[in-house]
Amino acid sequence: MEEDNQNLEQRSNKVPRRQAADWDSDSSHVQKRRGEGPKRHHCQHCDKSFTTSRYLKIHQRVHTGDNLHSCDQCGAAFTRQSTLKIHQRIHTGEKPYSCDQCGAAFTLQCNLKIHQRIHTGEKPYSCDQCGAAFTLQSTLKIHQRIHTEEKPYSCDQCGAAFTLQSTLKKHQRIHTGEKPYSCDLCGAAFTIQSTLKIHQRIHTGEKPYSCDLCGAAFTLQSTLKIHQRVHTGEKPYWCEQCGETFSESGALKTHRHIHTGEKPYSCDLCGKTFSHSNGLKSHQRIHTGEKPYSCDLCGKTFSRSDSLKSHRRVHTGEKPYWCEQCGETFSHSSNLKSHQHIHAASL
Numbered sequence: 001m002e003e004d005n006q007n008l009e010q011r012s013n014k015v016p017r018r019q020a021a022d023w024d025s026d027s028s029h030v031q032k033r034r035g036e037g038p039k040r041h042h043c044q045h046c047d048k049s050f051t052t053s054r055y056l057k058i059h060q061r062v063h064t065g066d067n068l069h070s071c072d073q074c075g076a077a078f079t080r081q082s083t084l085k086i087h088q089r090i091h092t093g094e095k096p097y098s099c100d101q102c103g104a105a106f107t108l109q110c111n112l113k114i115h116q117r118i119h120t121g122e123k124p125y126s127c128d129q130c131g132a133a134f135t136l137q138s139t140l141k142i143h144q145r146i147h148t149e150e151k152p153y154s155c156d157q158c159g160a161a162f163t164l165q166s167t168l169k170k171h172q173r174i175h176t177g178e179k180p181y182s183c184d185l186c187g188a189a190f191t192i193q194s195t196l197k198i199h200q201r202i203h204t205g206e207k208p209y210s211c212d213l214c215g216a217a218f219t220l221q222s223t224l225k226i227h228q229r230v231h232t233g234e235k236p237y238w239c240e241q242c243g244e245t246f247s248e249s250g251a252l253k254t255h256r257h258i259h260t261g262e263k264p265y266s267c268d269l270c271g272k273t274f275s276h277s278n279g280l281k282s283h284q285r286i287h288t289g290e291k292p293y294s295c296d297l298c299g300k301t302f303s304r305s306d307s308l309k310s311h312r313r314v315h316t317g318e319k320p321y322w323c324e325q326c327g328e329t330f331s332h333s334s335n336l337k338s339h340q341h342i343h344a345a346s347l
Helices: 002-033 053-064 081-087 109-120 137-143 165-176 193-199 221-232 249-260 277-288 305-316 333-346
Strands: none
Touching: none
């Protein structure tokens, strides 16, 4: 009896120890399956390490090419059969993961999870410098380049650097002359798709940007911004030589020709030069005989818009020019100038 009791006690003592060992083993096994725990298995071909010898063996197929699983449609090879199965969805079009809110379907479960943040508004990745939040970690990484000023993509022809690879690709078209986006109505070609979209408004007549003060509409937001200065009186561009201010940078550039005496626009028929491009355009009508401005009251045509404006005073009776000495008014500045000679002669 005493011997039986001793045997029973020994068996009862052994059970908890074996269970404890099993629990330790299970815990270790779960950790390894998750890729957690110490990584004691090192790849002799690269610097990667793994928690289990099995993971190491699978990884080594990348280097050895042994036991790779290849796609029978395109030949792409994979170290895991499960990865091959996911890849084959490219060919089959299978998208087994769908959004229960909008029905969008995806080949990978992780892509569905990312998509669902559109509906939930979840932005789990935030910038530790400015607090801006993002749905993707990769987008956060790109954003952080604003703070670090990192520009990892550089042009091998001119050295210009960019934060995005896509921006570099667009830039390189300057050197290659590539214009992959063309208008299907007139054939005009562009390096950027957004520029094509703006161009197409010429054909559609679309003017999506309108002034909330006068209702004037424009094809470009930048043109609307310039127009709004008519109402605000803002003139952010100023001449450093005379102090005159302008609402547009182009107007300042043209104005500077007064100081430099530069006349970069020349007529190819008579050689006459002009400081303004519109001055050349008006002059060329002398040669072509073009008169694009017509009076809506009498039908008379003019080569210049200011000539039409002066002509209209014949119909309206407007006399905007007046003599400071006697108060007499005139419809044209040239008539005022002739009149002033009367006062000058009497002195």
